[in-house]
Amino acid sequence: MDTIQNITLKLTEHNIKPSLQRIKIYEYISKNLIHPAVDTIYEELIKEIPTLSKTTVYNTLKLFEKQNLIRSVNIDETEIRYDARKDTHGHFICTECGKIFDFNYNYNKIKINGLKEFEITQQNFNIKGICPECKNNKK
Amino acid sequence: MDTIQNITLKLTEHNIKPSLQRIKIYEYISKNLIHPAVDTIYEELIKEIPTLSKTTVYNTLKLFEKQNLIRSVNIDETEIRYDARKDTHGHFICTECGKIFDFNYNYNKIKINGLKEFEITQQNFNIKGICPECKNNKK
DNA sequence: TCCATATTTGTAATAATTACAATTTTATAA
DNA sequence: TTATAAAATTGTAATTATTACAAATATGGA
Ligand SMILES: [Mn+2]
Ligand SMILES: [Mn+2]
Ligand SMILES: [Zn+2]
Ligand SMILES: [Zn+2]
16 A cells, blocks of 8 residues: 555655655656656646746756666657556557556566676667557547 | 778768768768768767767768668757667667667567558667666776 | 754756748649 | 658747745744
């Protein structure tokens, strides 16, 4: 459960001081696993926190990522999307509606050739295409 | 060999009329497999074609991609990079120097779960980290 | 309460990309 | 060849995500 207490604890564990803004931002992305962009988060939270600044959303997400609390998904060409899920999984983006979907794959079976001596910090498996809903709408 | 004749033929095969600008742009990315961005290509070709417009570079690369002659690599957060290699391979970007390296992986062994009914048009396997050269420089 | 520090905010700057209209080039037919 | 229409290129302005930065506000301890 992502109660306020749990979120506060989680932020603290990642060395992030739990301010109201930070709690609300983490609450939003952990409860809405839609890989939201900065603007989506901002437009939603401004309803609750009328003084919220977009800069705070930018800074907070950058901080969360640095502290390894969330990850960024670089699949949408125009804007960075964010993900509270931390387990290894891939992302599918629909080029019609822009929705991002999670998928699983056998990453432990992947053999990489040509990166000896390279230090790996992050892996991303991205797929583009058309989601079932948009496929139907086109007919 | 990528002679001018071969490039002209290749463009024609992809239903692209071979203008001087288009030939030079394709020649550059096929001979410089460094996954250049628009600006890199522009700065290099302006030396040969002083009237070249950056808009032409943008338009031409978009056209090449649409006609399936090249592919775009969405791994650098700030700009789109382009690749003349068309065979399946992955990309490693060094977060220190920004260089992009190719690598191979056993893509035929990958089992994807959770994308039934999804229409796939493009796959991208991206890895971030530090390249050997930058790792040495840091010591 | 007072003060130092951290966080948030608002605005301006930056930079990649796109829109769009004008100009130039190319192809075609009289 | 010359006239004309279509295609390609160019230059500039607009758009938009992100960052820089300084001022304002909030927080926590002496
Ligand atoms: Mn995800
Ligand atoms: Mn490549
Ligand atoms: Zn869709
Ligand atoms: Zn490097």
